Amino acid sequence: MIQDSGMLKHSLQRLLGLIPTLLMLVTVAFFLIRVAPGGPFDSEKLLPPEVEANLSARYHLDEPVLQQYFRYVGQIAALDFGPSYHYKDWTVNELIAQSFPVSLTVGLSAMVLAFFVGTLLGIAAALRQNTRTDYSLMGFAMLGMSVPNFVIAPVLILLLAVYAGWLPAGGWDWSIAYMVLPVITLSLPAIAYIARLTRGSMIEVLNSNFIRTARAKGLPESTVIRRHALRPALLPVISFLGPATAAMISGSVVIERIFSIPGLGSYFVQGALNRDYTLVMGVVIFYGFLIIILNFLVDLVYAWLNPKIRYDEKR
Amino acid sequence: MTKSAENPVLDPFEAALGVSDVKGRSPWEDAWHRLLKNRAAVYSAFIMAFIILLVIFGPMLISWESDFTDWDYTSSRPSIESGHWFGTDAVGRDILVRTLEGGRISLLVGLVATIVSLVIGVGYGATAGYFGGAADRLMMRAVDIIYALPFMFIVVLLMVVFGRHIVLIFVAIGAFNWLDMARIVRGQTLSLKNTEFIEAARACGVGDWAIIRRHIIPNLLGVVMVYVTLTIPQVILVESFLSFLGLGVQEPMSSWGALVSDGAQDMESAPWTLIVPSVFLTVTLYCFNYIGDGLRDALDPKDRL
């Protein structure tokens, strides 16, 4: 096992390593978005040259690209992502601050739902491996991986919002009613992945010598599963959770569009399409930061959960 | 994860080399038998084969051309009299023939993108894992950085920069999807490289690249096969999201994703435009996933204990 002091040192190292990674990220995204043809102020109604010059000057787009780059890096060092080019009344910081809580709420709820439903389905299927129950449980779980959510979402809206009238068809407010459908839709693919991962690793664990020993000791099956099999079986799920959670709490453009939710996800795509350079950079950096932090957290949880070495010794 | 004392991944390779000479018990054959016992996987394989044949030869059997606009029957429901057995879309094109031709694109997208990610991922992962040390750290740091880029953002940008060429869609998706593969392969390689037979090869003076090519990569075959069958459906799904965002394949070409996303807009007014391609898409994704699961169950030797 990793020593506590080693753990601390390791953590610090990881966190320091974040800075060069983020800097690389900034650089890649900065130049990538500028390679795309078209600028932030191109529109069907062409701007007179004077107006375009004014706009460029206002946002420093008339400077050489390298100068813009260094200006930008200096800015983000002060955690200022600048004004959005598209949503002109707002700064990127404000936009992220307003939309991230929405995505975080929806994403985390979906993740929690997916975790419980997914693991339950997976365990149930693993215990009845290759039976009809197994197939039908997994068949249900895999729905989320096999039907695009832009099909599932409108069907749910039609059923529950339009025909039944129980829930709003779209829009956002801080109330459960507005969250139900987006959370369900968002969780379906994750349920599928988690159920499959759990089933696979559960089968593996149940067949291990370690579990056989436990069974041989005469422990009841439910105890074997709860006390001994569950933890190792969840390991792959835990490592899946890191990136998956990051993806979910950073919003989904499809879900946000269909349910008209003001989350973070649309900014990745719409920001790119609008050539809203500052907004895109802001969300890309934010996302990178999230990913790195979450992976780090997952590693911590993993180290805490992982009893692997013990098993190996026993063997 | 990879510290287990035995190295089970070794077995298939030993078998291939003839190290294990007990006839009828080769691990590959074992795996094959296990696969055949998995009914879901077997049925899926048959259905998939049928769909592939249908997609390849079906359009030749239908009298409609996929880009023919039948002005007398726009948005018409399925009917025998009109000759459009599964209905038409908003500009009068036959849904069935478009679905079948769209299937070609979807399957091709899945396959090519997967191959691209496979080649990059295996090459990269095996190299990093085999050399280890500073090279490994550097290479994995690069993977971390790419990992931290939001996938949709990159794909959308690539679409914008390179236009809508179909090959570029494959490459763009593949070029991003290799990260997982690289990580898995690196892990496997790390544990492989200290095994006796690699050391033996090295002692015989076999060069690094030759060892990677001849010994490491073949040993990863099992993992790779599972990965491939599970990546294809993922890629098909990603393509459908691009279509939903209006960034999919170029008309008049189509894909299941594009057809489904069009159909989803009109699910009440013209349900057939949604149902026909959705059935194909969903069945295909199910099949690939079942086959992938079956392969993993069959090939993962730990299961055999």
Add this chain to the structure above:
Amino acid sequence: MAVLLGACGNDNQQIIGSRDREIRPVELVLTEDGRPDPSVLAEIQELNRDNGDEPQTLDPHRAEGMPSANILRDLFEGLTSGAPDGRIIPGAAIRWNISRDGKTYTFYLRRDALWSNGDPVTADDFVYGLRRSANPSTASNFAQALLPIENAAEVLSGALPTSELGVSAMDEFTLQIKMRDPTPYFLSLLNHPSTFPVHRSSVLEHGAAFSRPGNLVSNGAYVLSNWVIRSRIELVKNENYWDAENVILEKIHYYPFVDQGTALKQFRAGKLHWTSSVPSNQFKWLQKHYPGELVTSPWFASYFFGFNLQREPFIANPDLRLALALAIDRELITEKVTQFGELPSYNLVPPGIRDYVSPLPGWADWTQQERNDEARRLYAAAGYTEEDPLRFEIRYNVGENNKKLALAAASLWKQVLGAQATLVNEESKVFLRSREQKVLTQVFRAGWIGDYADAYTFLNLFRTGYGRNDYGYSNSLYDSLLDEIAAERIPSRRRRLMFEAERVLLADVPFIPVYTYVTKRMVDPRLAGWESNVMDHHYSKNMFFLKDASDVPAPVADEVSSTGVSAADETVPPENETGMPGPADTKDAADAVEEGEVTEEAKESAPGNVEDESPEKDGEAVPEERAE
């Protein structure tokens, strides 16, 4: 899913939506002063209005796009304003004088007009507003609306200080604007947000944050009370508005539904009263299930395909261009593809504005068969055969409607001529660049929404060297006609010049006219006080909710009232077989514009409103692609 979808086809009454399908308003009764009688008004006067997208800004001088303009027209009031039918009516200015040469406008402001914080609205506020709008550091996106004003171009480019802009306050309530050219449509530019006044001390105090709720001081019928980005914008009635007693809606909620399918579902669930558009492809379905709610009406906007005249094979080949134009079956396209009653178009300027009737090319009267025959003859004469067909690319930007139109056109060219058109779909901003560069394009999607109710906004597109002349069209006769139009202030002469210019243009076939857009939306039948108009401007202050007939014990008046303001008038969609509005519809719109006469002085000038928007729909600069 099949079961569900199958089921919904059968029993519409029960399954179609949770809202009561039988919603019918009571008959509208007007009081003597022409206002709705309080007895017919619903208790709750709150409007849930879908705006199609998040506004880019609520700073009137930096605004661009329909979502911003819709809200800003409710918040602010320019010198002129718009009646429900689109006529230009007095706004903050109660009357005005135009000098003989058409170059000096004098506006007399209302003395009772107040800002929402109680300050009086003065001529200085307008001077400040216009100068701010023209100030280079404001970086206004739509400062071109100001260009007709004296020195505006120089101020915009920074060559002159803003104080040199031809705008001055004669006294507290008198404003004078000097013009560079006589601009007959200038009055309609004055209800465009970029000419709105802003409240000076709050702008100076809050800087960039002045457009936030709590900070924004406005002079229109409503004030901004809440703004949750990409979620909703809430306006409440401005009690200090000079006409507040006649403003009936107490609260407006603007929702930014980007996906029209979702907006429609939310409407069906009874939670929206007004949608910005409806999904394409669903005309028949909507007409069947929501005949009382679906509203379509001609729009001052054209859809056409452009030729790149700087690239072969279309350079010196007007006959070939004409062949392609003839082979497009517009009746077929509007009936089968666009479906919502779009009008087949044979020229550039859409119908529906006062003072102008477009010339038509000779072939407009032919049958499609005759057109096809002529097209084949011209095509063959240009040297193309079945073995050696014309091959070219048709380029369009992302969008459901664009895709269908390009497919339909390519298919018609193939079926009629045997020409091989390859579809090239580009992301919107890339597409705009391709068009502008004129290197890659051959035939491309084009279209235009009129900036103001005047044919000039369309004709100017084809001026040599004009920024959006992506056709590379250049004709010195045409250019000189445009110059004459700009300098002409006598309406009849100006009309003749515009007619002549459009005739010259049509003869050169630099584009393929396809259809005139319609606006299409779902509107709650109880909402009254608004009318369809070609500019598609709808002020919330004119609207009100009628009681639901089922809530009233008295015998229900089941048909349209005779006042002409009833919602029922507007919401009965055309029922003829083609799905196109009958001629009456168009005529109504035209008449609506004709009727309006504001003041003695205003008669001379073109009424109507400005189309401000470069309407950006979910970030794509796609004015034409409202319905996507």
